[in-house]
Amino acid sequence: MQTFTMQVFRGQGRQGDFREYKVIADEGMVVLDVIHRIQATQAPDLACRWNCKAGKCGSCSAEVNGKPRLMCMTRMDTFPPGETISVAPIRTFPLIRDLVTDVSYNYVKAKQVPPLRLKPPDPDGKYRMMQEDVDRPQEFHKCIECFLCQDVCHVIRDHEELKPAFSGPRFFIKAAGLDMHPLDTQDRTEWIRSQGGIGLCNITKCCTEVCPEHIHITDNGIIPMKERMADNFDPVVWLLRKFRGGRKEPA
Amino acid sequence: MAKPEYETHEHDVIVIGAGGAGLCAAIAAAEAGVSVGLICKSLLGKAHTVMAEGGIAAAMGNVWPEDNWQVHFRDTMRGGKMLNNWRMAQLHAQEAPDRVLELERFGALFDRTKDGLISQRDFGGHRYARLAHVGDRTGLEMIRTLQYHAIHQGIDVYMECKVERLIKDGDRVTGAFGYWRNTGQFVLFKAKAVVLATGGIGKAWKITSNSWEYTGDGHSAALWAGADLIDMEFVQFHxxxxxxxxxxxxxxxxxxxxxxxxxxxxxxxxxxxxxxxxxxxxxxxxxxxxxxxxxxxxxxxxxxxxxxxxxxxxxxxxxxxxxxxxxxxxxxxxxxxxxxxxxxxxxxxxxxxxxxxxxxxxxxxxxxxxxxxxxCHYVMGGVRVEADSTAATVQGLYAAGEVAGGMHGSNRLGGNSLSDLLVFGRRAGMHAALYAKNFGGQLVADSGQVESIARTMLEPFNRSGGENPYAIQADLQETMQTLVGIIRNEAELKEALKRIEVLKERAKKVRVEGGRVYNPGWHVALDLASLLTVAECSALAALERKESRGGHTRDDHPYADDEWGKLNVVLRMRDGRVWVSREPLPEMPPELKVLFQERK
Missing domain, CATH: 3.90.700.10 (Succinate dehydrogenase/fumarate reductase flavoprotein, catalytic domain)
Structure with a gap:
């Protein structure tokens, strides 16, 4: 057993500051346990989201010592004894209260991704897919929607003006998963360009680094998608467009 | 005191809970062409289903062609020590394969067999390898697939919204009242039909696989609205x-x-x-x-x-x-x-x-x-429903998934939960929509009822003294863990009931600090009412059933008793208290009984 000094962000709307709590941590405790202990004993109104406490639901995203993490998967014994540990809400999204932010942007974007459009089944009415064809999209299906990738994405974080035309890494891999679905026939090119805004991503891989599911967001999702967009790029159309003065769709 | 303010939304059908059952219900109701509101306590896609790991039990016969619905039905009934509602178990076994295929059409990517079909894995109590799965994250695949299908069906989703009580007009349920967790403001949903898909009660125990959400909200809301609960003594310890x-x-x-x-x-x-x-x-x-x-x-x-x-x-x-x-x-x-x-x-x-x-x-x-x-993992007991329609014993109310009772008898087999959500979630949505379409007369939600609930909800802010809600919750969890655990007996159950009474008194004096905006202390305080209700129901039913069967073991009655094997323990609330009765199980027709006579 060990006493930790926690600096936890408390605030509402646009205002707030770090407040200090001393907490005794038992063996094996994670940051979320400590937050719960503060709730139960010192600050019953301390707001945080959580559900599964096992890294499966993606609810308890926060910035622990400035690093975007799941609180439920961050063990207290990974910090050096005596270190003060700060816990702040994910910074990119508007604060509701304490550690809870308004992540509705993500739910708006989710709705815009063109859904699956199925091929007809085999003659016997069944769908067949081989495991090796399913492996690739299955990687993206591991996403727990913790939105940490969205949190660290420079475009979302620093460019409010670009948000209407940008969906962020979470939805790039959502689209990539759908595109790689062996039975899908949907064309998402227009979405990727106009609402997805994949051109704005400059592949700094911050999203991949913070993914708690270790999904290769950049290498397996974004880059192949950028390459496909480039393949679709037709220099003649590009030239025509230039001369016609930036009309979006070619004749 | 000023009249509490609240906003109002109106739908043909509202679905409370957005795990597997709730999403299926909402999708099915929307498909039937009615207006649907889907209310979830957390963000969309975070419900308990996301934590399910193993798979969805369905006799598809992809790995073992010998498998069929009769074998699955038999396994399910035997796993539940024959206390299951036979008709629910039959519908479940018959329809699960189609529901898995439907999930695949919605986009789910299950692990495959060598022939490219959906692979199936072994699980406890299942005669054949039968669980459609994705590694050990099947629930995630299921909820994500349903979630992304649902958002394109014109369903209104109300996230981080907690329903406190059902609203009734005379004998029928006509809506629900609750609050936004984000703002603490009140909200009334007027609806011709209400589907409960609120999951379980595991947060009443100390050692549990369940999250903070599992406080028996639907069980309690149904009970308070006059609906019957059955089988509440059966709690599965995984x-x-x-x-x-x-x-x-x-x-x-x-x-x-x-x-x-x-x-x-x-x-x-x-x-x-x-x-x-x-x-x-x-x-x-x-x-x-x-x-x-x-x-x-x-x-x-x-x-x-x-x-x-x-x-x-x-x-x-x-x-x-x-x-x-x-x-x-x-x-x-x-x-x-x-x-x-x-x-x-x-x-x-x-x-x-x-x-x-x-x-x-x-x-x-x-x-x-x-x-x-x-x-502590799962409660077999729940709202008593009509098998085909999932209708509760109160008009306008439907229940599917863990909140409904009967399907699993005294013990649920692994894998039968996800299939239950798919089969009965869909049925609940269809039948609620049908009921809403035939709804006669005016849709009335009495403002007097609503305001009185709202005032009660605000009381914890107005007390000067009073207790920390977390302390009461922890004491209840300790009580249930030690006295209503895997092995029970009369003396301990009586002691548990006595302690629950004390906790109920303490809960009446609970005090909350801070304001209404995203205040977990207040949320815990409000959830105490339902948590204490389901704890009491579980202990009462456990005291009543003087035998051991499935998820109910009594060391003072260590054996299964044939007479008890024909009875459900039924709980209903009348005049402000819970009444316990024993009622006969629906009888299985002869053509299904045969399945249990053959030696397989």
Whole structure:
């Protein structure tokens, strides 16, 4: 057993500051346990989201010592004894209260991704897919929607003006998963360009680094998608467009 | 006092809860052409279904062509020790394969067989490998698929919104009242039909695999609205939860570990499950290691390993081993897959277990055994429903998934939960929509009722003295853990009921600090009412049933009793108190009874 000094962000709307709590941590405790202990004993109104406490639901995203993490998967014994540990809400999204932010942007974007459009089944009415064809999209299906990738994405974080035309890494891999679905026939090119805004991503891989599911967001999702967009790029159309003065769709 | 303010939304059907059952209900109701509101306590996609690991039980016959709905039905009824509502179990077994295929059409990517069909894995109590799965994250695949399908169906989703009470107009339910967690403001939903899909009650116990959401909201709301609950004595303690370190105690370890070849051992390395094969399952369970080992590959000529007995049997066995001091260092037993399967196989089949143990317990499950012990996981009991329509005993109210009772009898088989959500979620949505279409007269939600509920909800802010809600919750969890656990008896159950009365009094004086905006202290305080109600229901029903069966074991009545095997314990609220009665089970028709007479 060990006493930790926690600096936890408390605030509402646009205002707030770090407040200090001393907490005794038992063996094996994670940051979320400590937050719960503060709730139960010192600050019953301390707001945080959580559900599964096992890294499966993606609810308890926060910035622990400035690093975007799941609180439920961050063990207290990974910090050096005596270190003060700060816990702040994910910074990119508007604060509701304490550690809870308004992540509705993500739910708006989710709705815009063109859904699956199925091929007809085999003659016997069944769908067949081989495991090796399913492996690739299955990687993206591991996403727990913790939105940490969205949190660290420079475009979302620093460019409010670009948000209407940008969906962020979470939805790039959502689209990539759908595109790689062996039975899908949907064309998402227009979405990727106009609402997805994949051109704005400059592949700094911050999203991949913070993914708690270790999904290769950049290498397996974004880059192949950028390459496909480039393949679709037709220099003649590009030239025509230039001369016609930036009309979006070619004749 | 000023009139409490609230906003109002109106729909033909509202669905409370957005896990597997709620999403299926909302999708089915929207498909039927009515306006649907879907209300969830957390963000969309975070409901308990996301944590389900093993798979969806459905007799598709992709791996074992011998499998069919009759075999699945038989397994389910026997797993529930024949106390299941036979019609629910029949519909479930018949419709599950179609529902899995529907999920695939919605975009789910299950693991495949060599022929490119949906692969199926072994699980406890299932005669054949039957669980459609995606590694050990099937629930995630299921909820994500349903969620992304649902958002394109014109359903209005109300996130982080908690329903406190149902609203009634005369004898029929006409809506629900609750609050936004974000703002603390009140909200009224007027609806012709209400589907409850609120999940379970596991947060009433200390060691549980359930999250903060599982406070019996739907069970209580239904009871308070006059609906019957059945089978509330049957609580499933999943045999394998994590036991160490203390902070992770109770977190689920999927049954797939055993389905994929893992075995249970005590501190002496003995595969103790061979010592705990009950008479009821002797015919289908291997009584020696050689046969059990052969069974993985050849199910026709060998009987199933006792590691995969139904969960109630395995949980009791582990409990006994630990009590006899043959347990592991931290009060569990060992679950070994590392010595039996290759590291690659383990990482491929059980990636999230690998990750979970590595990160949270410093245990590499490809190199060493896990320590596991029972954890409160699921309540078999719930709202009494009509099997085909999922209609509760109050007009306008429907229930599906864990909040509904009857389907699983006294014990649920692993894998039958996700299929239950798919089958009965859809049925609930369809029938609620049908009822809404035929709804006669005006849709009325009495403002007097609403305002009185709102005032009660605000009371904790207005008290000067009073108790911390977390302390009351913790004391209730301790009470249920020690007195209404795996093994019960009359004296302890009576003591539990006495303590619950005291806790109810304390809860009336609970005090909340801070404001209404996203205030978890207030949320816990409000959830206490439902949590205490379901705890009381569970203890009352457990006291009533004087026998041992499935998820209800009495050491003062240690055997199953044939007469009790024909009865449900029914709970209903009248004049402000809960009444207990015994009522006969619906009788199975002869053409299904035959399935239990043949020796298979």
């Amino acid at each position: 045999p394998t939860g994590m036991v160490w370190p203390p902070s992770v105690r109770g977190i689920l370890v999927t049954e797939s570990v055993r389905g994929d070849g893992g075995t249970l051992k005590n501190k002496d390395g003995e595969r103790f499950m061979f010592n705990y094969i009950p008479e009821f399952f002797k015919g289908e369970t291997a009584d020696n290691i050689d046969e059990a080992e052969r069974w993985y590959a050849d199910k026709k000529n060998n009987r199933r390993t006792p590691d995969l007995l139904p969960r109630d049997e395995v949980a009791r066995a582990i409990n006994s081993e630990v009590k006899a001091r043959r347990g592991s260092p931290h009060g569990g037993v060992f679950l070994d897959i590392f010595s039996r399967r290759s590291p690659d196989y383990i990482r491929k089949r059980l990636p999230s277990m690998y990750h979970q143990f590595k990160e949270l317990a410093n245990v590499d499950i490809t190199k060493e055994p896990m320590e596991v012990g029972p954890t």
